[in-house]
Amino acid sequence: MHSYTEENYLKALFNLANEKGEVSANELSKKLEIKMPTVNSMMKKLADKKLVHYESYKPLRLTEKGKKEAGLVIRKHRLTEMYLVQKMDFGWEQVHEIAEQMEHLHAPDFFEKMAEMLGYPTIDPHGSPIPDKSGKIDWRHYEKLSDCKAGDTVKLSAVINGTDEFLKFLNTRELQLGVKIKIKIVEPFDGSMLVSYNKKTGETLSHTVAERLLVELVK
Amino acid sequence: MHSYTEENYLKALFNLANEKGEVSANELSKKLEIKMPTVNSMMKKLADKKLVHYESYKPLRLTEKGKKEAGLVIRKHRLTEMYLVQKMDFGWEQVHEIAEQMEHLHAPDFFEKMAEMLGYPTIDPHGSPIPDKSGKIDWRHYEKLSDCKAGDTVKLSAVINGTDEFLKFLNTRELQLGVKIKIKIVEPFDGSMLVSYNKKTGETLSHTVAERLLVELVK
DNA sequence: ATATTTTGTTAGATGAATCTAACTTTATAG
DNA sequence: CTATAAAGTTAGATTCATCTAACAAAATAT
Known part of the structure; x- marks a missing residue:
């Protein structure tokens, strides 16, 4: 089993991973508020345990095993929030701190019971997907809004990288989960989108924002 | 705030405490499965924090502050079990392991919500009292063993007016706190009781003794 | 009342997770 | 293309909770 500390590193690596799955030691250090040398030696330790691919001066990547372990921690976190x-x-807004602690409990029956009581949810209250029992996130039904085309109508289903700031931004635009969005125009030069939803008929979403919104196509 | 480790020592001290409130370092060492020297240095540390009264070669006692902190940890444990x-x-039988971990969460709102949802219970599913928000146990619902009837199964929870002699008497009969006692017969003419506990199947306790033993009913 | 056993203490080592200071490699800006 | 900045690494110190070995005090048994 992994320590509380190791689990936090795995989780941070998982959350920071970009499309390449690469994370710099520096990002990790900042995210965890732990100094670089400490991060460095922990990475070597996790590499020994086959949880992280580590090479000097190269970006960090989780191994498959590492992804699974991280996914399971995140599953516990998000199930807890949902519960x-x-x-x-x-x-x-109250649940993050509690979930942050509960995610480290070693109590499979407890989390399984939560999942059962919740009807095996696939997204948490912030719209983040909940990994399954094998630690994997099922991305099948989600698409990035930025990958959709003009004319599509979609439902906002999940949010990637949901920091408080980003969530507040979404709130101010009335972009709650479940909102139906109609894409009117996709600007070719910067990927920004002109969309309508609720009673708004002409809102613009930058490509950066659209990349972080996961949607399902609606017919 | 206190570490996970410190909390475990406090809890063990609280649970081991007899009527005198005294606990030997040895008992504590055995209960926690931690070697004596480690226990010893932790006691000095807790003494520095004013949680334990420590004097060389003397039994250990929790301070009022220590009792309160321990009580609060136990409150969390027992509320969790009940929930x-x-x-x-x-x-x-499934809940102890989970509660053992949850008791260390720093999440006042969470435990308060549990208490509220449970209607502010005063005993847990095993019949142990739940300390209140100030860490104190309300002893009102304890009964004298002498007030119980044949057929009852009870847990020895406290001893009234425990002189050294009385305690030795209890020790020679293996009557430690926590022991489950089954009442087989109550003699009508002198109130003495024929009981079984541990591996003993036919011990007799006089009315005088039974009057001094506080028990909780076990279902 | 002395010897033996049990309990408690001291000293020093270990491993985990952290730090600072100093150095090296890679990236970036003139 | 070098100089500087940023990122990564190494070395060594610190704190916490643990251990073993050796010693001291208290309790117990003969």
């Missing part, structure tokens, strides 16, 4: 919101009536 | 049994449909 707290749905079954204990907490607000979505 | 798991009542709201998540776990069996009472």
Whole structure:
């Protein structure tokens, strides 16, 4: 089994991973607020355990095993958030701190029971996908909004990299999960989109934003 | 705040405490499965923090502050057990391991919500009292063994007016706190009881003794 | 009342996770 | 294309919770 500390590194690596799956030691250091040399030696330790691919001066990558372990920690976190919101009536802004601690519990029956009580949810209250019991996220039904084309109508289903700031940004635009978005124009030069949703008829979303919004196509 | 480790020492001290409130370093060492020298240095550390009264070669006692902190940890443990049994449909034998981990969460809102959802219970699923928000146990629902009837199964929880002699008497009969006692016969003429506990199947306890033993009913 | 056993203490080592200081490699800007 | 900055690494110190070995005090048994 992995320590509380190791789990936090795995989780951070998982969350920071870009499309290449690469993370710099520096990013990781900043995210965890742990100094570089500490991160460095932990990476060697995780490499010994076959959880991380480590080569001097190269970016970090989780191994398959590492991804699975990280996914399972994140599963516990997101199931917990969902449970707290749905079954204990907490607000979505209150649950992160609690889930941050609960994700380290070694109590498979407990989390399985939560999942059962929640009807095996696939997204958490912030719209982040919940990894399955093998630590994998099922991306099948999601597409990035930025990959859709003019004329498509989609439903906002999940949010990638949901920092507080980004969530607040979405709130101010009334972009809640479940909102139906109609894509009117995709600007070819910068990928920004002119869309309509709710009663708004002409909102513009930058490519950066559109990349972080996961949607499902609606007919 | 106290570390996970410190909390475990406090909890063990609280649980081992007899009427005098005294615990030997040896008992503590055995209970925690941690070697004596480690226990010893931890006691000095807790003494520095004013959580334990420590004097060389003397038994250990929790300070008022220590009792409160320990009580709060135990409150979290027992609330959790109650929640798991009542709201998540776990069996009472399944919940200890989970509660053992959850008791260390720093999440006041979470435990408060549990308490609220449970209607502010005062005993846990095993019949142990749940300390209140100030870490204190309300002893009101304890009964004298002498007030119980044949057929009852009870747990020895405290001893009234425990002189050294009385404690030695209890020790020679293996009557430690926590022992489950089954009452087989109550003699009507003198109130003495024929009971079984541990591996003993036919011990007699006089009314005088039974009056001094505080028990909780076990279902 | 002394010898033996049990309990408690001291000293020093270890491993985990962190740090700072100093150095090296890679990236970036003139 | 070099100079500087940023990122990564190495070495060594620190703190926490643990250990073993050796010693001291208290309790117990003969």
